[in-house]
Amino acid sequence: MRYNSLNTFKMQGKSSVSKGPVGLILIEDDVEIDSTIRHHLECGFAQIIVFSAPRHTIDPALEAKVIRVDHDMLADNALTDVVNTVIDMAPKVWLYYCYNTEYLFFPFSEHRTVGEMVAFSTEERRFSILTYVVDLYAGNLDENPNAVSIQDAYLDKSGYYSLARMDSQNNALDRQLDFFGGLRWRFEEHIPKPRRRIDRIALFRAQDGLRLNEDHTFNEPEYNTYSCPWHHNLTVAICSFRTAKALKRNPGSTFEIQSFHWHNSAPFSWHSQQLLDLGLMEPGQWF
Incomplete structure (x- = not known):
């Protein structure tokens, strides 16, 4: 599943954060994107959501296992915009956030x-x-x-x-x-x-x-x-x-x-x- 903007995800993606824990991976550059996603898939999250500008590439086999939201993580206030949006979508759900190479x-x-x-x-x-x-x-x-x-x-x-x-x-x-x-x-x-x-x-x-x-x-x-x-x-x-x-x-x-x-x-x-x-x-x- 892929959403073309954070706002679209907010309007249409609530069901994807209904059960936790939900992992939010914030992509800033092209370094070790796949290993970051793979590591967190192995941690046992109910759902992984990747926030990434469209220019970044994810292994298709991994992308099929996560939800991807197009959002530039180098934009002003990107961290708080993403996390606070998901907080509003998922009351009482456990959330986690990190960046790529973490x-x-x-x-x-x-x-x-x-x-x-x-x-x-x-x-x-x-x-x-x-x-x-x-x-x-x-x-x-x-x-x-x-x-x-x-x-x-x-x-x-x-x-x-x-x-x-x-x-x-x-x-x-x-x-x-x-x-x-x-x-x-x-x-x-x-x-x-x-x-x-x-x-x-x-x-x-x-x-x-x-x-x-x-x-x-x-x-x-x-x-x-x-x-x-x-x-x-x-x-x-x-x-x-x-x-x-x-x-x-x-x-x-x-x-x-x-x-x-x-x-x-x-x-x-x-x-x-x-x-x-x-x-x-x-x-x-x-x-």
Whole structure:
């Protein structure tokens, strides 16, 4: 199924988001589109919806398994336009969003589905799941000048930290933290300050009036918290080449970066256990 605009999808596609969890994949360029879709199909989403400008090509075998909506993800406000439109279409449905070259991992994801995970979260009366965006980067930039390599991917095994999130009166917000690390921390001089955080609420249950902001927070404060008041909740990770791509694409940084390697680089195993061992996600009470 393919819709020729976001507005057409809004008017005609409500039945496709009636059952969750629904994965929204936002295509910004031609890099690793197929591997991104394939990975998320294997996660167990009830439906995958791909938002992409018509110029981008998807393997026909994969395109047959998803819904495609023609929408330019490089346009102004593209993120919030897409996610908030789907929120309005799918009240009480669990939603997830990511970009191409981003890959969702969650505790025990090799043998459990994302549907099982959000069902557990719902039982805990928890309707949002904190997501750490873990930077991936190619080990050899001479061979992979766009910094993307599925076969030769690395991540930082340390260097992550959090700070209290403050309100407009400089008071710490309840159970809200700003998380930092990875390439956005190591190369922060090339990253605008509002974009240095690595936290995102990428998995959440839609509700009436909920709105995603451009900084990946929501207008409902409880959705922005890292856990509920009574115990720790599970968290997930999105392993992402997106920052590495941007740093090598940007003329202001590409010639200053010959390698992303440092003493805390480690080969990425493409397995949830590595992320659990590094503390980059937690199972909470889900065993």
